[in-house]
Amino acid sequence: MPSGETDAQSRSGASSVRYEEATKQYPGTAEPAVDRLTLEVPAGEICVLVGPSGCGKTTAMRMVNRTVEISSGDVLIGERSVRDREPAQLRREIGYVIQQVGLFPHRTITENIGAVPQLLGWKKDRIRERSAELLELIGLDPELGDRYPAQLSGGQQQRVGVARALAADPLVMLMDEPFGAIDPINRERLQNEFLRLQAEIRKTVLFVTHDIDEAIKLGDRVAVLREGGRVEQYATPAELLMAPATEFVEDFVGADRALKRLALMRVGDINLWEAPLAHVGQATAEVRAKLAAPDVEVPYPLLVDGERRPLGWLSERDLSADVVPSRPDSPLGPVLERDDVMRDALADLLQGQSQYAPVVDREGRIAGVLSVEIISEFLASPEAKSEEQPAAERPHG
């Protein structure tokens, strides 16, 4: 039997979700709750529906599994209309995670996870196996399987909720503010774990939230909605931040969208500057020659060891000797890594009060130099439209 992870991967299937002029009109109201929504979510992607309270995002999500019936228009999963089947049948193929989780208090964790498989008629052994597999996948001790929900913390319960939704290997996952009721610290952990999970299983996810930061962090694509489920903009997070389509989106995204963008990048994603390198014992004349070169980007030499690991910055005094000393005058200051999140790198730079910071690769070898100037140049330049990475691969700590 293959290991749990590859099993989940090989078995997982995902379908696209398409809204076609989907409308929900509640009787007795003037305006429809969702007005002719048209949207497509490619298979295997996370689409976040975000917007202010009452904009219809939850209603729109619920139209997919018909917990809200469609008044007119259609919603298709793959190529099949959701109206094709009986609601109960349809829902067994869709993962459903709600904010309050809704675990069954009278069932053990294993039984909770196995709820839909049981409805589908799986054998008991298979259910137990699957439950254990999923518990591991979501990072919980398989021993918890025999406990009752009341014995788990809020964060653990939320994870079980996600596991339960994944149990029958659904084509689509619907998640309605699943992390909303969790404290901020655990929320971040859960978000990161979810992204890790998604990197493995690649489900099509419709995620509803009112938190723009969560939307940007988790979404491959984000749909900003306003009342009536009207789509103001449907784009990747980077596009949303760089080019908000309307004033509404701009307001909703917030004034700090430049900083928000930085949270999506790593240091290694942009072109770094080079500093002239110096080795211990090297003739200072050589170093000064490098400094004098016309195309030098960083006007200070960086002392490195035999392995090209940075040791410190050389000052004028250092260079007044004949050979490069082994102990540089100025300390190294903050050293950044290529994998660091750009936003954190900026914070380090500002904190360290240094203009330049060396950037090293995974082995600690110098890869370039970062400065605040580089960052702001990058933000201003048109090529800043770098290749968008799927949410699962973006930095998330």
Added chain:
Amino acid sequence: MGSPLLLAAAGEVGGDFFRERSSGTLPCQANEAHLFCWDWARENLDRYGTPTVQHLEIVLISVLVGFAIAFALALIAHRTRWLQPPLLTATGVLYTIPSIAFFFLLLPVTGFGRDTAIIVLSAYTLQIIYRNTMLGLNNVPDSAKDAARGMGFTERQVLWKVELPLAVPEIIAGLRVATASTIAIATLVVLISAGGLGTEMYGSNFNFPTAIIIAAAIIGLMVLAFDLLFLTAQRLMTPWRKARPT
């Protein structure tokens, strides 16, 4: 209302359950000031056998019938909201009418005997069982129901697999109360010739505290026994309630 009239009337209504007290060789007599006569108790304990069995039978049948009806009504009312208030009122009215009156109101229809007793006693249990079942069902967390429906449970599955199991504690609480009251009220069925432990409290025993106290004690034991039974059943059926956060 003198004593002779009382005894004569008691004799009439008590029918063939009027019993001769045992011989006067025992020190305890009726109308003699005493509280409890151990001798008599020891000598006459076996005569409580039949009444106790009768009593148990009537109680069990009544509670079962009452439960069946009330439970069905509750399930119907759970689906059809607008039925809830009228059903609550209807079962309430049945509960308000004093059992004695109820027994005798039915006389023209069903006459004396066990059937009338069971009809009235069942009617009495309806309100508490119906109300508790509704309470239990209404206390099921909405999130659990929402999740169940969203996962693909049909309405019927939601009811039987989620709502009812979670409503068990309330339902059993209702059964406990209903059974306790039925056991107590069933002492009155002696008045309609349906037997039971009331026979030991009535008729010739009316002035004889020992007999009454023994009968009352048996009633008390019965109530306790059923209480324990229900409590144990509830513990067994709801293992998740003992679970505490670890």
Added chain:
Amino acid sequence: MPLASFSGAIEFIFSSQESNVTGGKEVGGFDKSLELLIGHIEVTVLALAIALIVALPLGLYLGHIGKGELFAVGIGNAGRAIPELAVIALVATLIGIGMRNVAPALAVLGIAPILVNTYVGVRQVDSAVVDAARGMGMSEMKIIRKVELPLAIPTVMGGIRGAAIVVVATATIAPLAGVETLGDFILNRNVYGENGLLAGAILVALLALTIEGLLALLQRRLTSDGLKLKTV
């Protein structure tokens, strides 16, 4: 034994008739019915008054301080299981007959539901509200009177209604202990005949329903409007 008819019973209540049991003597009639009705109401009201005086303050106090749950609930459960016939019989034999003895006995039966419901009703009051009241400087007595009792009215009244039912029902067999109530008609069939039997049953049922109705109205009046929005 001829089965009585309802029409016959109604007639019995209002006009005295020749009884076919005691050979020609006139029984029943409006006056007698009224007399017994009043007797029934008397003993009921007296018993309920005693029960209220004992159980209400106790329940409020225990509920307020939050102690004695086992006691209150235990009494409530035990009270439910007391056979009424035994109570009447024992009172008649050991204590004495007549209103003075029977009313307290009935009161004992009524204490159980009032006590447990008052206790539970007060306990169920949101502790945040009580906290706020205390914080505002209300004395404990004031809190009970102005905060806890009003908020507990629905549950407390439920207990009082339950007590009324029990008392009215047991008062029906009070004739066995020398108190003249409507039960007289029921228990003395040889005197009042079949019609009397049915008449008694009808009157008792009507009385019980009327009292219940009045108490329900009282509850409606006493329940503040804010609470009414919450009730089922």
